[in-house]
Amino acid sequence: MQISGKLAKVRLLSLSVLLGLATLTAVSPPAAAATDLDVIMQYAPSVYLYSTDIYRPAIAKDFVTRSKLRWSHDQGCADHQLASRGNVDIAKLGNGGYRHQTANSWPGCAHHDQWYTTTAYTRPRGGVVSGEGFFLDLDNTARRGVGRTAPVVYEYQAHQFVAYWFFYAFNDAITTVADHEGDWERVTVRLDANNHATQAAYYIHSGYCTLPWSAVASVDSHPVAYSALGTHATYPTGGGHDLDRTDQGPRWSTWNNLLNVRDQPWYGYGGAWGEVGETSESTGPVGPSAYKAPAPSDWNKPC
Ligand SMILES: [Ca+2]
Ligand SMILES: [Ca+2]
Known part of the structure; x- marks a missing residue:
């Protein structure tokens, strides 16, 4: 028993x-398989801002709120205002809800021909209408931005790339002729079929350069980037680069505040982010939209 x-x-x-x-x-x-958001957060850059740069990261939505929306005419014709400061409808901006017509100096700056909406590529310098187009004229006292609490907007294509857009309200160029309001910069990480990083692209003025992931300095999988004093050109290494200067100022942990660019009401706006200067360099740029590729067309441009 x-x-x-x-x-x-x-x-x-x-x-x-x-x-x-x-x-x-x-x-x-x-x-657990990494979700899309895991991938996006994992590769969000760790950005060193320049220690004494007074033009810190800015919030795109606030930039719109503190801007007038205007149409720049050429041939000596006066500009026209679509919305005053504080009254720009951000959703209309992004869905083409504002429209305006071109004008010729003769006769009497009369409007004529084609109408354009805010989703057309209408940046007054370089857009589809030579010399005319929409622009946001920021209150000059709002050029300094808010700093590291500003969100970074990302653009993600699974198994291809994730682009991280950095926004500053002012580009303080090395020569003042290239100063401009509105400054969109970015780092783009290339992804393979498993959503693993294979390369990073750093955007520097009007170009970019690329590195294999093995050569990218990273902290816990976040690629390190250096934002140059005033111009915010984004470099993979510190120190001097031609006329640009970088240092290890405040570190912007961009994964703490990421927003999907396609969810932004302003996304799609094809005019200028910033007032119009004499040249393309001194005019606000076009922002994330169909008119500004988020990823390189050529990944073989070594830094
Ligand atoms: Ca202004
Ligand atoms: Ca810049």
Whole structure:
């Protein structure tokens, strides 16, 4: 009887071990695949801002709120205002809800021909209408931005790339002829079929350069970038680069505040982010939109 009792205990024990294993198996999650958001957060850059740069990261939505929306005419014709400061409808900006017509100096700056909406590529320098187009004229006292609390907007194509757009309200160029309001910069990470990083592209003035991921300095998988004093050109290494200067000022942990660019009401606006200067360099740029490629066309441009 005693033996039977022991056997019963052993059997009970075995059963409980088996049940325990079954329970363990049931509660252990399967190896989790990285979600899209995991990938986007994982590769969001760690950006060193320049220590004494007064033009810190800015919030695009606030830039719109503190701007007038105007149409720049050429041939000596006066500009026209579509919305005053504080009254630009950000959704209309992004869905083409504002429109305006070109004008010729003769006769009398009369408007004529084609109408354009805010989703057309209408940056007054370089857009589809030579010399005319929409622009946001920022309150000059709002050029300094807010700093590292500003969001970074990302543009993501699974298995291809994730672009991280950095926005500053003013580009303080090395020569003042290239100063301009509105400054969109970016780092783009190339992804393979498994959504693993293979390369990074750093945008520098009107161009970019690329590095294999193995050569990218990173902190916990976040690529390190250096934002140059005033121009915010984005470099993979510190120190001087031609006329640009970088240092290890405040570190912007961009993964703390990421927004999908396609969810932004202003996305699609094809005019200038900033007032109009004499040249393309001194005019606000076009922002993230169909008119500004988020990723390189050529990934073979070594830094
Ligand atoms: Ca202004
Ligand atoms: Ca810039």
